[in-house]
Amino acid sequence: MRKLQNLIEAFADQSMNGHKRSTRKVYVRFLHDFDLFQHNQGGSENDWQHLQEEGVVLAWLRHQGTHVGKKSLGLRLRVLRDFFEYLKNRDLITCNVIDQLHRRYPLKGWRGLAEAGRGANPVAALNRLRPRERFNGPWGKQMLEFILLKRRLGARYEFEERTLADLDRYLADADLSFEQGVPSSFIDRWLLSQTGNNEYTLHTKRRVSERFFEHMRSLNLIQENPVRSSRPLPRRTLRPYIFSKEQIREILQKARSMPDIPFFPHRGATYEMAFATLYCLGLRISELCRLRLSDIDFENGLLSIRPSKFYKSRLVAPGPKYLEKMKHFMEVRPLLYHMTREETPLFQSYYGKSMRRSCLGRVFRNLAREMGLIAKPGQRGPCLHSFRHAFAVHRLLRWYRGGEDVQAKLPLLSAFLGHVNITSTQVYLDMIPELLEEVHLRFQAHCENHFFHSRRTPS
Incomplete structure (x- = not known):
């Protein structure tokens, strides 16, 4: 031919x-x-x-x-x-x-x-490569109705849908009928079967299943919530891993040096810019993956973050160094299939689609292992979300060292991160030695000023 x-x-x-x-x-x-x-x-x-x-x-x-x-x-x-x-x-x-x-x-x-x-x-x-159909088990119909209810109330319920689908498959494989109900022992076994999940994910899955069965109880479909009578999971409060600025620089340098592979030219530049965006803007991973070419406004120095958690969208103003780096990235960015439409993903994978969380996570884990990044006792291991933690903590540290009114600045940080209120932002303000030192110095200065001022005041 x-x-x-x-x-x-x-x-x-x-x-x-x-x-x-x-x-x-x-x-x-x-x-x-x-x-x-x-x-x-x-x-x-x-x-x-x-x-x-x-x-x-x-x-x-x-x-x-x-x-x-x-x-x-x-x-x-x-x-x-x-x-x-x-x-x-x-x-x-x-x-x-x-x-x-x-x-x-x-x-x-x-x-x-x-x-x-x-x-x-x-x-x-x-x-054998076909995906198993979801929600064909004994509680599949009720789970779908519950998920639809949550989405009508404004929740995305994506992780929760996967969790309930997995629970429904487990109950179906156990040959439990709807009429038999769900013994608490099956909840224990289901959670024990999640061998690839960490402690935090297991607690989240348990909470999702508890909310579903509590809804079933409110509809009088069951008498007791089997999750509440199941064996409680061990709970530890783990502090997030906070990157130092030196570690951030090393991660970006190692990402930049990644070689090109088939169907992925400029691979190093893509991952370097993706990790830099997570840190410099404190984005969620899902927000990064949804960025499009039309979201960048170089003329006004703005980046539009599409609706994500809580269906909130926002505009963020990156710094001049970040914008300069982004302009350089746009010059070398591979245009797969010559796709330059407004809805083209900013960070593309092999076939012009949005870069997936799994790809970002796999590359990051390899870099972290190569750098020897290991969590300390009582601390969660380094992950992609650690960039967001580091952004919040480093910003707070800069305000303390600059003599800013941190309490007045917190609402600004909360809005930048896309939080509903300041309470949500406090999760990211984990104490690191440098931050504790700055808080101590400011408190010491305040006490000294108050003490000497009181001594000079005539009685």
């Missing part, structure tokens, strides 16, 4: 400019190999419908799997997916069949698809 070969070259010229010449050559060879394979399968130069058949892609996966490992095959699948998207955007095909396969069988990602295609029975292997 000479026409398809010409399109492959055009696709490479347009979409692979950010890659090294050797990498681009390898990717183009992948596409030419697929072109030859599908032509031998009966493809016609004027019949593009052949590229929209799942059978052709699965047959190609099986053919490639005989001599290519699943990691390499997953990479080839992503290259082919991008090429199909290129054809779709030019109305040469009506659907991207690889994208459809990826959405329908999302478990294990691209490697899962590659592994399934290499197997002797790809259909059965693909079915």
Whole structure:
């Protein structure tokens, strides 16, 4: 298919400019190999419908799997997916069949698809990659109604939905019927099964389930709340991890030096700017991932934060150094698929979508491990949210050292962080040695002034 070969070259010229010449050559060879394979399968130069058949892609996966490992095959699948998207955007095909396969069988990602295609029975292997349907258990209907009620009251209830879905699956696997109710012992076992969660997450999940069953009790569907009679979880008050400014600089430097990888040119610059944004603006991770190009106003020096927790939106004014850094980032930022619309994500992943929390977290954990960042006793480990803690504490420290009226400034910090009230902001004001020292010096100065002033006052 000479026409398809010409399109492959055009696709490479347009979409692979950010890659090294050797990498681009390898990717183009992948596409030419697929072109030859599908032509031998009966493809016609004027019949593009052949590229929209799942059978052709699965047959190609099986053919490639005989001599290519699943990691390499997953990479080839992503290259082919991008090429199909290129054809779709030019109305040469009506659907991207690889994208459809990826959405329908999302478990294990691209490697899962590659592994399934290499197997002797790809259909059965693909079915194992289907996500389990939610809320099909004994309490599924009531949980969906409860989630809908909370969202009508203004809550996002995303983490809570995942928690209740997991609980419903657990109860379904235990063969508990609705009429049997939920013994408290099953709540204990469910929480014990959450081996990958830390103490804070377990307490949050327990609280979510308690609120659901309390609502069920108010509807007279159960007599007692099984969570309240379950075994209480051990509770420790852990202080958040606060980065020092030196640690912040090292994190940004290490992020900047990260090498580019296939489909992710300027990878280091992207992660450096993302981490700098979390620290300099004190954003939540979800707020960072939702940033769009239209949210930046360089002319007025403002950044628009879209509705997040409590459905609150706000405008923040970054400092001049941050804006200068952002302008430089915009110059080197990879424009995947030449997407420059207003709704284009500011921090893009491989395929032009918003960068995911999981990607940010994985990269940060690798950097923290490389730096040897370890929590002290009674302290939570370093995480992405630690940037937000550090922003709040460092700002407070600067105010103390500058002789500012900190109590008068707290509402400003609360508004900048997007909190409903000052009480929410106090969570971030964890005491560090430098902050305690500044508070001590100010208190000492106040006492001395008051003491000497009292001695000079005539009786």
